[in-house]
Amino acid sequence: MNWENSFVEETDTMPQTVPRSGCSPPSVTQDERAVPTSPADLQHLLRLLGASSPPEPMLHSPPNPHNKPPPPYPEDNNFLDRLYDFEGYPTPSPSSDEGSIPAVALQPASPYNSLQYTTPVYIKEEPNRLSVPGFSSPYPLSPSGSCVSYGSHNQYASPVPHHEEYIDIEELLKENQILQESVQQSYVTPKIEIEEPRDHILLRSVLEDTSFQKRLNLRPIPLELGTVKMEESSGGDELVAPDIDQVLSMAIEQSKRDVDNTCTVLGISPDPMLWSTGDVKSWVMFTLQHFNLPMVPTEYFNMDGAALVALTEEEFNQRAPQSGSTLYAQLEIWKAARHEAWKSSQWTEHQQPSPTPAPAGLPSADDLSDDEDSEPAGPSASTGVGKAKTGSTHIHLWQFLKELLASPHVHGSAIRWLDRSNGVFKIEDSVRVARLWGKRKNRPAMNYDKLSRSIRQYYKKGIMKKTERSQRLVYQFCHPYSL
DNA sequence: AAGCAGGAGATGT
DNA sequence: ACATCTCCTGCTT
Numbered sequence: 001m002n003w004e005n006s007f008v009e010e011t012d013t014m015p016q017t018v019p020r021s022g023c024s025p026p027s028v029t030q031d032e033r034a035v036p037t038s039p040a041d042l043q044h045l046l047r048l049l050g051a052s053s054p055p056e057p058m059l060h061s062p063p064n065p066h067n068k069p070p071p072p073y074p075e076d077n078n079f080l081d082r083l084y085d086f087e088g089y090p091t092p093s094p095s096s097d098e099g100s101i102p103a104v105a106l107q108p109a110s111p112y113n114s115l116q117y118t119t120p121v122y123i124k125e126e127p128n129r130l131s132v133p134g135f136s137s138p139y140p141l142s143p144s145g146s147c148v149s150y151g152s153h154n155q156y157a158s159p160v161p162h163h164e165e166y167i168d169i170e171e172l173l174k175e176n177q178i179l180q181e182s183v184q185q186s187y188v189t190p191k192i193e194i195e196e197p198r199d200h201i202l203l204r205s206v207l208e209d210t211s212f213q214k215r216l217n218l219r220p221i222p223l224e225l226g227t228v229k230m231e232e233s234s235g236g237d238e239l240v241a242p243d244i245d246q247v248l249s250m251a252i253e254q255s256k257r258d259v260d261n262t263c264t265v266l267g268i269s270p271d272p273m274l275w276s277t278g279d280v281k282s283w284v285m286f287t288l289q290h291f292n293l294p295m296v297p298t299e300y301f302n303m304d305g306a307a308l309v310a311l312t313e314e315e316f317n318q319r320a321p322q323s324g325s326t327l328y329a330q331l332e333i334w335k336a337a338r339h340e341a342w343k344s345s346q347w348t349e350h351q352q353p354s355p356t357p358a359p360a361g362l363p364s365a366d367d368l369s370d371d372e373d374s375e376p377a378g379p380s381a382s383t384g385v386g387k388a389k390t391g392s393t394h395i396h397l398w399q400f401l402k403e404l405l406a407s408p409h410v411h412g413s414a415i416r417w418l419d420r421s422n423g424v425f426k427i428e429d430s431v432r433v434a435r436l437w438g439k440r441k442n443r444p445a446m447n448y449d450k451l452s453r454s455i456r457q458y459y460k461k462g463i464m465k466k467t468e469r470s471q472r473l474v475y476q477f478c479h480p481y482s483l
Numbered sequence: 484a485a486g487c488a489g490g491a492g493a494t495g496t
Numbered sequence: 497a498c499a500t501c502t503c504c505t506g507c508t509t
Contacts, residue, residue, distance in 0.1 A: 232509095394496075396499075430486085443501070448486085454500055456488065471507075472486060 079451050260335040262286065265410060267436040270330060271338045275305025278413045278429055287330050293323035298413075309335065373379060393441050397454050398463050398481055400440055401425070404433065413438075423482025427473040 065311040184241025256270075263270045266286055268279040275283065281298040288295055300319040301308065308331065317324030395403075405425055414429040414436070427433050430448035455475060458464035467476045476482075 148496095184507085301504075395501095441500085446501080450501060450503090452487075455488085470487080472509095 052249060055385050093386070158337075160385060197301060209446075213230075255333065259334055264439060267411075267414065267432045267439070269305075270334070271336050272305040272309050275308065277302060278432065280305055280308050282410065282413050285409055287327055288323055291323070291326050293326060294322075296320040296323070365430045395440060397437065397451070398477070400437060402477075402481075404436065420482075423477030423479070424467060425475060425477075427475070 080253075163379050213313055259270050262268075262283075266279070266282045268275055269283060272283075280303055284301045285295070285298065287293075296319060311319075311328070313325060313328040316328040320327060401415065404415045405417055408416055412428075414426050415425060415431040417424050418424045428449075430451075434446050434448040434451045439450050456463060459466065462478050463481050465476050465478050467474050
């Protein structure tokens, strides 16, 4: 593995011929974030149920008396910072010309259930709702954890909770596991049927039990999600029976979005069946990083997506003794998410023509998976914060390449430094790099031929130069640009 | 076949 | 105006 490049990106010190984009702090005001207080609790609930949420290790797992999160990734503590920077999260950029979000509204990936967390899970009564993770970002329904602050980005840190309680959610998790198994089964043998709310029975029964609200000192959850409004002071606290369908659909939608966002970050298809060997390795590395699990040699996962999907949990554990179960569980989530995406696409086609992912198990199309940065389909999207759609299309190619280079754990199989100090890098997977670039610039027809033409334009601009010994797919930044 | 080099017009912001 | 994007021809690996 060549992941040892753990330098700190310093794009902000680079010459800014054009303002960087997508890095302005999302000047979020309370009004903008028209999210009801109670859905914050709902988000917690969804996380408990493993609907999909980032691991948020410091928020939901281990009780940390010092309120100081452990370093997310031992090999590269700046990884998350950079990843979030890449996603348009606040980086002190002197020349941000827009307060918008990158086109790919990248959110921390996290299609992840909570099965692997055996430690008690926190549920918090958050006096300051605005800081509840997932709602302090401009992406109302998105991931949770996006704004978790590592390092310097503490302006988005979650406040110290006033009080916390533990609950035992083993039962919920068990239910969730069963639920997932059923979903997985239906993935394996996809049938053309619309059986929407017939499944999830266990989840439904759990959700219908509102006693947890009192038990956990939570605010009641008014699931008038279609007309979500922020009514902070009016405190609509009357108990409303949760609409299970909406909770479920929120959970599923969230799961799909998280998966899709990870796809954007990694440049892979949302359907594991379509993954190439490189995709599989990227996903494995990313997931291990994401869960703070020990790295394993990528050769252990030298297989394509179809082979990966076919692995049993035991086989995962053989390859990665300490993390096989987690990887396996995550893959299950991905499968389920694809299945759900496919199912919903089956009947949204009749409702309204909206671009939906290619059906899982029907890999007729290519794996472009351009659906990831779609606006949050969740209810709170109706409040008009929607600026995530067309974000940082102004980014320069050289900046973009440096972004990729700055996340070797994520993109190391696509592009990596050969000589960091001299700015020499190599594109290992030209197709993927071009695909990522095309997504970022919203240019679906982008390919490496065009991308490389743009790189060549940099020769006479003094941004890049030819390497001494010309090698295929090897380029070199001119001095100040490589810093 | 894939990549490299560079001209030239088109395009989006 | 600028930074690509797109298409192209010819060359190299």
